[in-house]
Amino acid sequence: MKAIRALALAAAAALALSGCAGGTAAAPAAECGTADAFCIGLVTDSGKVDDKSFNQSAWEGVQAAVKAIPGSQSKYVETTDTKDYAANIKQFTDKKYNVVVTVGFLMTEATQAAAKANPNVKFIGIDQFQDTAKVGEIANLAGLTFPEDQAGYAAGVLAAKLSKTKVLGQVLGMQIAPVEKFAKGFEAGAKSVASDIKVITVYHPAGDNAFTDPAWGAAEAQKQLDQKADVIFGAGGKTGNGALGQVAKASGAGESIFCIGVDTDQWNTVPEAQKCLVTSAMKLISEGTADQIKAIKGATFKGGNVTGKAGLAEYHAFDSKVPADVKDAVSKVVADLKSGALQTGVKLG
Incomplete structure (x- = not known):
């Protein structure tokens, strides 16, 4: 045998x-x-x-x-x-x-x-x-x-400026260094805008399906929506994509509730999330x-x-919905991170 x-x-x-x-x-x-x-x-x-x-x-x-x-x-x-x-x-x-x-x-x-x-x-x-x-x-x-922490940081600044509830969420793949850099950068960026903002963070348990579990991602995103999160960052392959899809189904998606993708410009790769997808925290793989x-x-x-390089994707259909002062502030953050004038402060371990 x-x-x-x-x-x-x-x-x-x-x-x-x-x-x-x-x-x-x-x-x-x-x-x-x-x-x-x-x-x-x-x-x-x-x-x-x-x-x-x-x-x-x-x-x-x-x-x-x-x-x-x-x-x-x-x-x-x-x-x-x-x-x-x-x-x-x-x-x-x-x-x-x-x-x-x-x-x-x-x-x-x-x-x-x-x-x-x-x-x-x-x-x-x-x-x-x-x-x-x-x-x-x-x-x-x-x-x-x-520099995933830089892309995460800029996404966190945007999320905090868009949030009305002061509650943000993150649905992530396995807790490994690149994912953790995204997550800690996102939280640091958000708290640079409002120190009292709440960031709910969940990592997928270790295992072969950590990045291929959209059902888990969707369920965790719903838990965060139930806790009043109004911007959710999905970072974890198909697991994160499941979170984006769930946010897109929520009442108020694209108006008072938003989602942020990861790695690539997910407007082009996850069309089911377009209803809520304001941008993506990209690393230019x-x-x-x-x-x-x-x-x-x-x-x-x-x-x-x-x-390599990192940054934020276009706003696409949300370009007219994101206030000009918010776009200007986020653009400055991206530029300052790139030049080194701004540091994320993220350290692992």
Whole structure:
């Protein structure tokens, strides 16, 4: 039975790799590992590549790089169990891919191990800070991280200025560093506007479904609405999307009750939330991923820690509903955070 199960798992892995092609050149692609090939593989964090948030943003970055690099090709593997991180990465290193992109803080250890074992492959670890004091220098790995606390802070300022009840909510994925930076930044930004404002914060329990549990997200958002929260920040992949969708169903959504998305401009990816979605706290994952892949192809890549960009999305249909003085104040906060004139004060640990 163990042998049969092993064969089944191997077949499933091969199917996942072969069935997830995207962004390939029109001409027949060169075989990965040959001189003419430039192959990019992406391993998602738990969840689908079309999660309308974190994984999707990374994959869109890969596709943007493929369009910019003639003859390049890309595939992805979706992780369904965190125990499979190393095996999923190995699918690409075994096929001698030039670049492997791994998505998420939880994949840090597996990515670092793979990079050390495959020095001829370039790795991009999204949300993966390299603690060189512990792991040493890994020249073929770039840890692409973002100032989530800055995007969260600006979103918190906006939320506090829009709130009438002085109660805000946050429905979050697992309590890991990037999510916590969003959350603490949001609360710091809100309290910079009104020190007595209440911020209700809930993290999803640890587990493989922490970022893929929209039902839990919706239920937690409703609890916060019941506690008079009138702006809710949903930050946690499909879990956060569930919260956004629930807020959109609330009485007063878009008039007296608002929601804020995360990672990408979720106006474009979560249309069911448009009724309440005033903005999104973005980290520009697509841009950062594409830039690193182009650097690899252009031989300007440097391993180590790389900081991407963050900010707020457009107001879209809410542009006329957000008072001009509020927009001006938020714009100044964003500019001051970018220049360093303003600090979020967020520290983890």
